[in-house]
Amino acid sequence: MRFFVGLDVSSFDMKGCILDQDGAVVATFTVANNMPGAMELKQRILDITADTEVDILKIGLESTSVYSFHPSMFLHHDSDLKALGAQVFVMNPKQIANFKKSYSDMNKTDAVDAFVIADYMRFGRNTMSVVKESQYVALQQLTRSRYHLIQTMTKEKQHFLQHLSFKCNTFSQDVESSVFGQAMMDLFLEKFSLEELAQLPLEDLASYLQARGKNRFPDPKAVASSIQKAVRSSYRLDKVVEGSIDVLLATSITVIRSLQQQVKEIDKTIERIMAGITQTVESIPGIGPVFTAGIIAEIGQIERFDDETKIAKYAGLYWRTHQSGRFTAEDTSLSRQGNQYLRYYFVEAANSVRRQVPEYQSYYAKKYREVPKHQHKRALVLTARKLVRLVDALLRNHQLFVPEREREAMT
Template sequence: MKLFAGLDVSSFDIKVCLLDGEGEKVKSFTVSNDLPGASELRDTVLECVNGQAVDTLRFGLESTSVYSFHPSMFLHHDEALKALGAEVFVMNPKQIANFKKSYSDMDKTDEIDAFVIADYLRFGRLPMSVVKESQYVALQQLTRSRYQLVHQVTKEKQHFLQHLSFKCNTFKEEVDSSVFGNAMMELFFEKFSLDELAQMPVEDLAAFLQEKGRNRFGNPECVAKSIQKAVRSSYRLDKVVEDSIDIILGTTIEVIRTLQKQVKEIDKAIERIMAGLTQTLVTIPGIGPVFTAGIIAEIGQIERFDDETKIAKYAGLYWRKHQSGRFTADDTSLSRNGNQYLRYYLVEAANSVRRHVPEYQAYYAKKYQEVPKHQHKRALVLTARKLVRLVDALLRNHQVYTPKRSVNI
């Protein structure tokens, strides 16, 4: 017996359509989107099976954030459904929408959508296998939250520098932006006036920077001099304006510190989960714990993908083809589909790996020279695509990274 269950999920209910292997409707019904409703869904499916030998039992539902998460995890982990070899597929809504276009004059209703999902399952062209195991789901929530927090920190630092330009308009020109950090935030958190900073002995300012920067400045006196040069050449603000800017700078610094503290807490939680996962990506030079955790979290168990091409497609690391007759476009855009988080981590990891591994540096350089436009972006994405092959091999075979040996002739 073959049974395909299409689920159209909303915040409050689940429309279900059951089809057999021939595409005939076995049953359609509605349950609530909660634990009792999911239990009723499972029991109804078991009644339809009714002791028959099951060759295929598939559940399909569109990815709709938290609405689809709970029913998909319930069905995936249910022991009675596991015994029947049930598989649960969470699919891209765009794929279902495109498949639905093959039907003529079909209305847009939840019941019809459930039928289309079930029929899509029946045709068997499925993008990926079962949903992720729990530890990968937990890791994904942490890494994605970390991603958002880090981007918020970047945004707040930009906000800080923008208002710093009001207080000290030549700061960006005179002071290297790379020194921005804890010491610089401490300096402006103290709400020194520009005249106070200008009159402060260079040795005292350098000592302040070195203490607050935890001795990370190679030449603190040089940094102190550049700050004082910026201070002396900047416009002076009215006292009321300067006070308001100081308040904004102070509150922005507090926000940055709070976000950074949250990032550290999430890093600890990520480290605990990663300690329980078997993976070897961290052995690749240039891939640290952050990139490793992000890639692992988005891929999940490697068995979800048939091969590395499916991972690349899932990440959106490919260019769309534009061809008509004898014409083939040379300049096409990178696909906007795919998992944006996995694409981000793979591209950033590739950018780091190419600085540490000669093979990837040579590959990047070769691809950079191939085209006259978009050289860096194209070369970096293609390097990330090359990295996918390595990631797939290491995870699938449980191997550690071994660099290629150079041959002397």
């Protein structure tokens, strides 16, 4: 006998619907979205399946952030449900919404949604459980938080550059050094006026940069000279306006440094968890521990995917086919669906790998030359798609990366 349990989860409760293999409603119920409610849900499933030979037991929930996380993990790890061979699926709400369109006469209620989820599974549309083992769940929370910190830091740096253009409008054009380096940040924290920077002896400014930059400038005097050139060619602000801009610059610097420190702390914890996970992705030159962790966290157990095409689709690294009759469109857009975090880490990793692996560098260059516009973005996404195949092969076969020349020599 096959049973399909659909759960519509909210912050307060879970509406449930159990269907049998013929689509008949076996039970409907509502339980609280907490531990006692989950225990009651489990017991209902056990009571219904008692004295019945269970061939398939699938439990499905929509992915609703933290609301679905706890019940899905509870059901996934419960030993009694495991004994029945239960599988837990957390599904994309868009897929459920599209499937529901086939029921034109249905209203929008939680009970109906639970039925649709159960029926979606009964038709076998779900192929992959998104629930992961504990170490992947922990890693995913860290890598996703890191992703959001990086996005926040990028926006804050944009605000900083905007404020900097008010204080010294030619700084970013004339200064041959990173605006966000330690010494540069300290320079703006000192709240020097443009006149003070312009009048500061070149040797003193160079010494300041060298000391604050911990001797990392190859030519501090040249950098100091470019700073003074930018200062002298920039517009002057009213003292009141310049004072307010200085406060904003200092605030942005404080925020950026705080975010950088948080990222460092997260990276330490990621490194500690990754030490306990067996993987070979980091053997790829240029991919590094951070991108590896992001990819591993979202993929989880490689066995959840039938092949690399499923990983690519899960990441949204695929192009829709538009075909009608004898017509097939040549120019189609990249899918807007998929796991944004996995897509981000694959694309960022591909950008790093292409700089160190000749095979990927050549592939990127070839794809770059194929089109007249959006060359970098298109070539990078295609390179990321190629990287998916490599990552899948390494994880599935437990192999280390072998450069193309060595692979050819072995054959």
